[in-house]
Amino acid sequence: MGTRGRRGLVGLGIGLALADSSVVTLALPEILRRFDIEIPTVAWVLTSYNLVLALAAVPAAYAARRFPVSAFVVGTLVFAGASLLCGLATTFPLLVTGRCIQAVGGALLVCAALDLLTEVEGTDARAVRTWASAGIVGAALGPAAGGILTQTLGWESIFLVQAPLALVTLAAVRRLRNRPAPEPPGRPALSANLALLLVSGALTAALFLLVLLLVDGWRVPPAAAGLIVTVMPLAAIASGSHARRIGSSAVRAATGAILVAGGLAALGFLPGSGWGWTLVPQLLVGAGLGLALAALTERALEGRSPQAVHGGWTIAARHAGVVLGLLLLTPIFTTALDRNEDRALRAGAAAVIDSEIPPLDKLAVAQDVLALVRSADREVPDVREAFDDKPDEPAYAVLEETLVSELDRAVTAAFSRPFLLAAALALLGLVPIALSRRQVSV
């Protein structure tokens, strides 16, 4: 097999494993309904994978350093088997168990892939670029792929499709032999890894919260939401391909972190509830993602050996950041959603009381809307259903639109604070970037 083929297959493996940190984001509403659980619980489908990946990455990197080919094969087989387990899971604990095993396999696969790429590409620098790019593209494309699969074939298909794809990547290691890295590993790049942790935490918001807002909040179908959030990976790929013109890796990393923060802050101040409002912020976040993650990964690995071990540290930092983002932002979001539900109920009651419909019908509409709110059970109700059997008169149409608008306002406003907090995390990432620059200068 030629260099290009091996590079493509190893890149596919990396992309699959890192896409899994976000691939189920669009499937969360379906998983929530399937297992009858609440938002903080369903977030563990994402949190468990990222947490175990963060914890397993460094030990996996040490194993990969000694036996890169074997680690890649074992990691891929474990990842594929666990994917099947997730796809066939009949209970929520079984799904989370499958996700944890998947993460162990993913950690071995991704860390070993860096050493394999060094052999395939010939130089450390090129291997790092390919490795980082495959990871970014995988992580960013994850939600879109997951959304399309969820809507067309169901959430289980996300995992069932991964298993054969992962097995295909094993062809990349045919006739390759284990070549253990001889030198002992040095200390990890603290500042670059800390910056990776903070920026990754912020990016969780972009992927996890934006998808929840689109699908659960604004009732956009998962496949359409998947296409909408594709803006981010496209922007990431575009900015990544022009990144080297921008200057030093520190400037690229800082520029990326600022763009991510700007995009997230704009999402925190959405002036309306249409998906169109998210496009420009997504462009900024995506461009920032392409610049920051690649530059910080390069900085963390620059001049350090063995690559697999330091690559393991970057994976640990990135996914610890995702866990930090999920643990920090989910409770803030659910509290805001509860608070805004009360505010929306009050605003809706005011709209019904002050509407022009006949007084007796106000009671009927109010009762129908309240019944929908109660039956929705923590999901956003479709208040239009309350008007299905109402007269086709302007007063009813005005009230219907007012109630839908109040609901949209409540849901959108609930996401504001988590997005702003995520923007603050991205800005906080500038501190270690500045520190690492000073260390390099000294």
Next chain:
Amino acid sequence: MRLAPLVVAVALGAGLMGAYVALGGTSYEPTPVADPCEPRPERPGDGSGERVELVLLAAADETACALGVSREDLVLALRSVDDLDALAQEEGRSRDELEQALRDGLERAVDEAEQDGLIGDRTAGVLGFAAERFPLGLLLSALRGASSFLN
């Protein structure tokens, strides 16, 4: 020159955020409900049903103002005695206090509506009697279906 990308990133981020704020990003949230102690815009009361509704809404305002809650919270609590109890607990009051405030508010609103000529003697008498004498459960049912009850 080396820092130009940083300046561009700051300008893009701040510019987009500023644009969204200028377009109403800080106030895109559920419409705040009006203060029940402040007068509301005049509404026409053409039919008898609409006039009775105006009296009941005025009563809701009077009661909500006296209790320090919004009119909407009070109206939502009128769904049942249990909901009214929950509101009383939230506001740190007894059910008796809430019930008395409700009866007082209704009586005041009926008196004012009668003085303004919005309702006649007979309607005012029936509403006043209900406010004073009906047991709480029946009063709530009457308030919820007042228009049909009085028409």
